[in-house]
Structure formats: structure tokens, C-alpha cells
Amino acid sequence: MKIVPEQRVSISLSTLLVIMLAIPLLVILWQLRSLVVLLMISVVLAAAIAPVVDWAERWRVPRWLSVVLVYLSLLGGIAGASVLIGPAVFSQIEQLLRQLPVFVKNLTLFIDDWVLRLNATRPELVDQVEQFLNFQGFTSWAIRSSQQLLVRSYSLTTGIVGGVFSLVLSLFISGYMLADSQTLIGGLIHLLPQPWDDRLAAQVQPISIRIGSYIRGRFLVSAILGIAITASLSVLGLSNFALGLGAIAGVTNLIPFIGPILGAVPALVVAISQGWWITLWVLLLFIVIQNLETYVLDPLLVGSSVGVHPLYQLLAVLGGTQVLGIIGALIVPPWVAGAAVLIENLYLHPKLTAEKQRMIVTSTQNTPNSPPSPVP
DSSP states (O other), rough: OOOOOOOOOOHHHHHHHHHHHHHHHHOOOHTTHHHHHHHHHHHHHHHHHHHHHHHHHTTTHHHHHHHHHHHHHHHHHHHHHHHHHHHHHHHHHHHHHHHHHHHHHHHHHHHHHHHHHSSSSSOOHHHHHHHOOOOHHHHHHHHHHHHHHHHHHHHHTTTTTHHHHHHHHHHHHHHHHHHHHHHHHHHHTTTSSTTTTHHHHHHHHHHHHHHHHHHHHHHHHHHHHHHHHHHHHHHHTOTTTTTHHHHHHHHHHHHHHHHHHHHHHHHHHHHHHHHHHHHHHHHHHHHHHHHHHIIIIIIEEEEESSSSOOOHHHHHHHHHHHHHHHHHHHHHHHHHHHHHHIIIIIIIIIHHHHHHHHHHHHHHHHHHOOOOOOOO
């Protein structure tokens, strides 16, 4: 009988100290989660604007000046768009929320009338349909869920500075990151031991490109779809709410996977109260828009910038929404895309290279020596 030697697991003192220091560090990070989220937002914004700043720097424009000009241009564009279409958008959204109970009531009456046309008297089927399609209960649930997400998202910033100033602070932090990025990154890299300092320093640029290209692509795709939906709804006879519904669809489309569905729901609720033909056309519109995004715009504008399997992207969206609310659904996917760069370049690629080298060595060792050539 073969005796298996006893295996012992030993933990060094340094490993034990790292574990002991990691626990209070995690507690501190949890207490500072609002600041951590603010830094995450700042990094995403900095990565999205970095190519423009780098381009200006190549033309011998001082980096700090290019950062200031880029941010002034962005703020000016946002302010101009808010002045031009902001009042109309908010007015239509306010009118939509005010008339939402009427839409839901008309929808319920329309379904009852449709079922009654199929039956001479009111059968039990009507009650079952009403119980299954409890639109008032569904609307209340949707409103409560939206309020919870908004409260969860807003509570992340109220602990630091509150609301709008938190966004301004994230813009300021991202601008400082861009203006002095080399010094900032170099100082952080020097804290790491060799050879990890050089390895991670080489990954800063690919991570920035991955995060920036993803967030720029999402914003561009959302803007295009928002304009297309607004114009299409105006043609279909929903001009009173077309601008507001298009803005809602454009903003929600920033969230991958579930965003297009969330943007289609308000338009369908309004369309159903107008009749089945309009509802059918609106439904076809959003089906076409969804396919246009999936097969044309995303591959063209976002491309392979994510570098993550769609299932992991969906889990990132759901996990970010659960923990951080709407903010998490927006900023967690680009961070997952950036983390994928580290996994690919520091683990997967070296692993594949080592496996190929091992296969070459093994095949070389297993190849028999060729016989000597005959002497003429």
C-alpha cells in the first residue's frame, strides 16, 4: 500500500500581514465609497477626453491649456443644447408624467373593450386578463423602483458635497488627471515593486483607450438613436411627446442591454392609448432601432472596445445597478472593459505564450533524430 505523504499548507508572515491589512483597508474603502465612485466617474471622463488632449499636445499646445479649452467647449455645447431644446424636453416629460395615469386608464379600458368584443357578456377571462395585466400595479411598481434607483444614486453624492456640485467636482478631478497625468501615473507606479511597476505602466495606455472608446461610442450611439426616435415618433403622430420620449430613449440607451427596453416602454404606453395601429408602428420602430444599434451602430462606433463577453457585460450592468443605482449601470461596464485589458495582457496572453512554447519544446523532444545522410 502506497503511503501518501502528508501535505502541509504554510502561510508566511508577510501573507498574514497582507490579509490583516486588507480587512481594515476594505472597511475604509466602504466608508469612503462616495469618494471612490467620484474617482471612478472622473477616470471615465478623463479617458473619454484624453485623445483630444493628446492630439492638441502633439500640436505643441500646452496640456493644461488644451484641457481647459476642451472642457470649456464641452460645457458650452451642453449649455447651448440645454437652452435650445432643454425647456421643450422638460415640458414634454412633465406633461407625460402628468398624463401617465390617464394613459394607463385608457389602456385598461381599451383592453376591456377589446375582450368584450370577443364575448357577448363579460366572462371570467376579462378578470384573468385584468389580473395578469394589472397596469396600475405595474406602473406603481415601476415608479417605486425608479425612485429607489434615483435615491440610491443620489445618496452616493450627498455624503460628500451633494448633487450637482459632485458632478462639477468630478469634472475638476478628471481635468487635473488629464493635465498632470504623467506625474500622477508615475507616482502611483513607483509605489509598486519590480517588475510589476513596468508591467502596469505599460497597461495604462491600453486601459485608457479601452475605457475612452467605449464611453465615447455609447454617447454617440445614444445621441444618434435619440434623434432618430424623436423624428420617427413625430412622423407617427406622437409629436406632442416625441422630443421628451426621444430624450428618454437616448439617455436610457447609455445603459447596455436593458437601456433600450426601458426607453421603449414610455413610448409604447403612450402609443397604446392612441390605438393599436400606432402601437404596432411604434413597436416596429423600436425593433428596427434595436437591430440598427446591434448590427450597425455598435460594431461601427463602439466596435470591440469592450472586449468582454456579452454575459459578463450584462452582469456588470445588473451588479452596478444593484450596488450604485443608475450611476453604477453607466460607469461599471467601462471599468469592466478596462479590467479586461489587465486580464488579457498580464494573464491570458502570457499563459498562451507559455503553453505554445511548452508545446514546441515537447514536440521537439518527442521528434526522433533524423538518420544521417548517406555519403556519396
